[in-house]
Amino acid sequence: MNYGKSLTVRPVRNGRGVVALRAFSPGDLICRIRGRIVTPRTVWGYWKTDPRRGANCYRYDTELYLDPEGEIGAFANHSCNPNSRLVRTAGGLQLRALKKITAGREVTHDYSTQLGADDVWTMKCNCGERNCRRVVANIARLPAAVVSRYRKLEAIPAFIMATLQGVE
Numbered sequence: 001m002n003y004g005k006s007l008t009v010r011p012v013r014n015g016r017g018v019v020a021l022r023a024f025s026p027g028d029l030i031c032r033i034r035g036r037i038v039t040p041r042t043v044w045g046y047w048k049t050d051p052r053r054g055a056n057c058y059r060y061d062t063e064l065y066l067d068p069e070g071e072i073g074a075f076a077n078h079s080c081n082p083n084s085r086l087v088r089t090a091g092g093l094q095l096r097a098l099k100k101i102t103a104g105r106e107v108t109h110d111y112s113t114q115l116g117a118d119d120v121w122t123m124k125c126n127c128g129e130r131n132c133r134r135v136v137a138n139i140a141r142l143p144a145a146v147v148s149r150y151r152k153l154e155a156i157p158a159f160i161m162a163t164l165q166g167v168e
Helices: 040-049 051-056 144-152 157-160
Strands: 008-014 016-022 028-034 037-038 066-067 084-090 092-097
Touching: 016 028, 037 092, 040 066
Parallel strands: none
Antiparallel strands: 008 016, 028 092, 037 066, 084 092
């Protein structure tokens, strides 16, 4: 399934993922992550009836999530060595390139950058990167060097960073 001339969804290492059909340079807009803004209660409901849908929701701010069901965002996979980052805008979320992405490469982001210190969700990681952390968990469980690098790249939203206050 193609999304314009830039992206497709196809089989990748971990199920189906977003794959670049053209090259992207650092900072480039890859795509907009569209969906419905929902409450935590709605997301918890998904976990009971459709866990995959619950896992695909993006934290949008301190109390709301974006449900990308039926959109390309539902296929954006995690990597401990991501090539893109999520950026929140007034109209939703965007995936932007962190580094050069060549045609044919999977577009990935680090799920931990969307998980506040107050989030309890975890996932076994199977990204295959040399620096794989083996577990995807909240921002408080990331190594300090990774948090520092992501902050410099502006890959962690301010509302996620704010959840670290008071966490030792």
